[in-house]
Amino acid sequence: MKKMIEKEMTFCDECEKGDYVYKCMGCGIEYCYDCRKLLLKEYQHEVYFTGSGDGYFCKDCDINPPAKVKKIHSLYKAVEMLKNEVSGYYNITQSLTNRIVVKLLEEEYDKMEGRE
Ligand SMILES: [Zn+2]
Numbered sequence: 001m002k003k004m005i006e007k008e009m010t011f012c013d014e015c016e017k018g019d020y021v022y023k024c025m026g027c028g029i030e031y032c033y034d035c036r037k038l039l040l041k042e043y044q045h046e047v048y049f050t051g052s053g054d055g056y057f058c059k060d061c062d063i064n065p066p067a068k069v070k071k072i073h074s075l076y077k078a079v080e081m082l083k084n085e086v087s088g089y090y091n092i093t094q095s096l097t098n099r100i101v102v103k104l105l106e107e108e109y110d111k112m113e114g115r116e
């Protein structure tokens with residue numbers, strides 16, 4: 001059986017590829033998977049859960065978010081900062097741990113050397 005059906009499709013606003021698109025939360029511009037990587041800033045998801053695809057802002061909206069998303073955008077930014085801070089602490093802890101381990105090993109080694 002053949003049947004004509006009407007089907008809604010989404011197209012990338014940049015390259016016009018008919019694909020699943022990612023939407024800017026500020027201005028609503030939509031990009032395909034490939035263009036998204038270049039043109040959308042992706043924040044931590046589920047900060048403000050809207051059902052799907054939250055956390056995307058185009059470059060313009062990321063620099064100058066429209067009034068309606070200003071607050072939400074600053075939340076995404078705050079979460080990103082916290083995340084960076086936490087991973088910073090993690091790195092500091094790691095390098096301190098490594099330094100202490102090296103120091104202990106050196107001391108052990110010196111002791112061993114001294115015994116012989
Ligand atoms: Zn595209």
Ligand SMILES: [Zn+2]
Pocket residue numbers: 024025026027028029057058059060061062
């Ligand atoms: Zn936008």
